[in-house]
Amino acid sequence: MLSYLAAALPAQTSAPARLLALQCALRSTAAGKVEIPTGLVRGMRLGRGATALAELQDARWLYSPTLPGGRSGGFTAQLLDVAVRMQAPTLxxxxxxxxxxxxxxxxxxxxxxxxxxxxxxxxxxxxxxxxxxxxxxxxxxxxxxxxxxxxxxxxxxxxxxxxxxxxxxxxxxxxxxxxxxxxxxxxxxxxxxxxxxxx
Missing domain, CATH: 1.10.10 (Arc Repressor Mutant, subunit A)
Incomplete structure (x- = not known):
C-alpha cells in the first residue's frame, strides 16, 4: 500500500496527508467510500486534519463534501483513484x-x-x-x-x-x-x- 501511494500521490504530498491517505485507502469500501471518525483523526496526531484532507482533495485523490470541523473533526469521503480498490489486501x-x-x-x-x-x-x-x-x-x-x-x-x-x-x-x-x-x-x-x- 505504501508503494501504491508513492505512485498515486504527487511527490510533494506532505507526510500528514500520506498518513491520512493510508488510513483512507485501508478503511475504504469496495466502492471507494470511507468514513474517518473524529477520534481516529485525533489519534493520528496529524495537526490540522483539514489541511491534510484538503491536500488530498487538491491532488484529486479523494473528494469530501465537507472538510472536517475544527482541529480534529471526522469526515466522509469518496476515493477518486480507482486503482486503490484493486489493491491486493482483503478487507x-x-x-x-x-x-x-x-x-x-x-x-x-x-x-x-x-x-x-x-x-x-x-x-x-x-x-x-x-x-x-x-x-x-x-x-x-x-x-x-x-x-x-x-x-x-x-x-x-x-x-x-x-x-x-x-x-x-x-x-x-x-x-x-x-x-x-x-x-x-x-x-x-x-x-x-x-x-x-x-x-
Whole structure:
C-alpha cells in the first residue's frame, strides 16, 4: 500500500496527508467510500486534519463534501483513484493493517515525533522481515524516500531522529551506497508483513 501511494500521490504530498491517505485507502469500501471518525483523526496526531484532507482533495485523490470541523473533526469521503480498490489486501487484512499503523504510530518512542518521522518509522517497520532472524532490515534509499515523500538526502536526518528516539538501534549504508540497513530497538514487534501491510 505504501508503494501504491508513492505512485498515486504527487511527490510533494506532505507526510500528514500520506498518513491520512493510508488510513483512507485501508478503511475504504469496495466502492471507494470511507468514513474517518473524529477520534481516529485525533489519534493520528496529524495537526490540522483539514489541511491534510484538503491536500488530498487538491491532488484529486479523494473528494469530501465537507472538510472536517475544527482541529480534529471526522469526515466522509469518496476515493477518486480507482486503482486503490484493486489493491491486493482483503478487507480483513486492510483492517488489521490500519490498526497496526495506528498502534505503531502511538508507540511511546514515536508518539511525539513529527509526521515525517512516524511515516518513515512505518516504512522501515514494513521492510523488517517477519520471524526471529534478528538480521538487520534493508531497502533502497530511493524507495524509502519515495514512500515518505522525502528527498533521498533528507532520510539521514529523519533516521537520526529515530535513533535518538530509540525506535532504531542503528542504521548504516549497505556496501551498495544506494541501500540502507537498520536495526529496530524492539525486536519481536509485529512487522508490517505480519499485519497484512506490505510495502
Amino acid at each position: 480483513k487484512d486492510r483492517s488489521r493493517a490500519a490498526d497496526w499503523i495506528l498502534r505503531t504510530c502511538q508507540r511511546k518512542e514515536l508518539r511525539e515525533l513529527d509526521a515525517s518521522s512516524r511515516l518513515l518509522a512505518l516504512a522501515l517497520s514494513v521492510h523488517v522481515p517477519s520471524g526471529p532472524s534478528g538480521a538487520p532490515a534493508s531497502a533502497e534509499q530511493e524507495v524509502l524516500a519515495r514512500m515518505c515523500g522525502l528527498p533521498a538526502q533528507g532520510l539521514v536526518d529523519v533516521l537520526d531522529v529515530l535513533v535518538r528516539a530509540r525506535f532504531l538501534r542503528s542504521w548504516a549504508y549497505d556496501p551498495a551506497p544506494e541501500d540502507l540497513r537498520w536495526d529496530l530497538v524492539l525486536q519481536g514487534q509485529p512487522s508490517g508483513e505480519d499485519s497484512g501491510l506490505t510495502a
